[in-house]
């Protein structure tokens with residue numbers, strides 16, 4: 001993990017946020033190649049789950065949202081509990097639950113409800129010396145009220161009326177626009193509404209690099225269906241297959257590093273009938289990548305109640321009104337990016353390596369995801385005809401190829417290959433003296449490190465083919 005984090009900083013994938021001012025914990029900025037990778041992942045997700053489906057449409061909702069949305073969703077009440085954190089294992093848990101569990105194990109009949117933060121703190125830290133139920137250590141932070149949503153004060157008047165929130169999840173955008181989408185499009189059940197975009201959670205738990213951050217990019221789909229006409233278990237299994245296939249085939253991740261984990265009763269939200277996480281084996285262990293939850297009709301019913309609106313849809317065949325149920329696949333795109341970097345990172349065996357240090361670091365990224373598609377090199381930087389020809393090839397490829405192309409003439413060829421391997425560039429083209437005679441160049445493949453000689457006029461179509 002340390003090596004990957006260092007590579008990310010050194011080569012421009014990920015930087016700590018606000019770094020020149022000492023940083024803001026749990027924020028990150030994406031550098032030039034990180035931004036390309038992020039954008040390529042988002043495009044792949046959108047293409048697979050919106051463009052290539054005939055039953056899903058996309059929306060983009062505002063980041064600033066009405067406070068009532070989050071009352072209806074349960075975020076402002078549920079997220080505002082008195083919480084305590086274990087400094088050792090980073091478990092965050094409701095303070096009253098810690099005490100209740102302690103009492104119930106010892107059959108103590110005492111009420112915890114309605115106690116102040118100070119009182120809860122005193123019971124856990126001093127009176128009972130309760131240990132963390134997860135790791136058994138007694139290393140707590142103080143008890144504090146914790147609302148995970150970021151409040152926003154609109155206008156110049158302070159007070160409850162001007163209070164809005166940065167959204168805590170993209171999902172609510174789909175529920176509050178459900179009626180708009182039904183009225184303005186031709187969708188029919190079952191159908192999905194998809195969204196890619198930032199969400200914000202004021203979490204204080206330190207994460208592993210971009211694994212858990214204050215703001216993060218989500219890719220969520222709310223898949224609406226009539227529970228009397230569609231079998232939810234069948235839909236659930238179809239979604240599991242789609243998610244798995246996307247990660248393995250579109251993102252090129254090794255399926256040995258993936259597994260499903262079903263949530264137990266105590267972990268699952270009370271309204272969910274089934275929740276499973278697709279987990280990836282990060283260097284710090286198997287962790288949630290992509291959640292899949294059957295949320296019933298809970299969200300639409302909550303909004304119908306809070307907004308006092310009819311959020312049902314009329315079945316065109318029977319004329320019956322239905323409040324659809326929903327299955328929700330929800331993924332963090334930044335977490336997906338971290339997974340891809342971890343999965344693609346290799347250190348080649350020195351005996352087969354061409355790297356200058358004898359230890360080649362290479363990101364074996366799927367060519368579709370690679371931040372830079374092609375690097376073009378003149379063999380020598382001080383031979384003008386080589387440099388001129390390299391520039392011509394570079395400019396011409398830019399017209400043909402969708403994605404970043406780079407031109408590099410610094411240092412020797414070995415070092416230039418090495419630098420491109422580190423950011424996962426699949427192809428390097430070198431213009432040498434033979435190129436001047438017969439208008440051919442060498443194309444070097446990142447993974448096999450083999451070179452083939454290709455006519456310049458065929459380069460565009462050849463590379464396009466290889467990137468597909």
Ligand SMILES: [Zn+2]
Nearest residue numbers: 086089132135
């Ligand atoms: Zn702990």
